[in-house]
Amino acid sequence: MLKKILATTALTIGGALLLAPTASAAPEDNPFGPQDWTDYFVSAFDPAAYSSASDRSLIISPFGTSLQIDCSSFHARTWCTQNGRGLTQVRIPTGSSEWDYRTLFVYNPF
Structure with missing residues (x-):
């Protein structure tokens, strides 16, 4: 049962990575972003993500939270980038x- 759940999760994330388009940069005068949201994220591999930082969004990225994470929001839809690349x-x-x-x-490197 656990193997099925893990396999389904892996396939879902993999499919999302393959099918999701990358985000493009927003203009500088955009009142909805991008803004630095790095403090609202925690690495999924950090033990604090499941205890003291459990209120933050998780990120899986080769940079973790060491590089700035910029997010924009419009009509209750949020998209984020890191190092100029989209985050799925x-x-x-x-x-x-x-x-x-x-x-x-x-992190989507493509």
């Missing part, structure tokens, strides 16, 4: 409601 957003369910989730951002 994946919602991880954490409860019984569609609104109970934790966001995982995965």
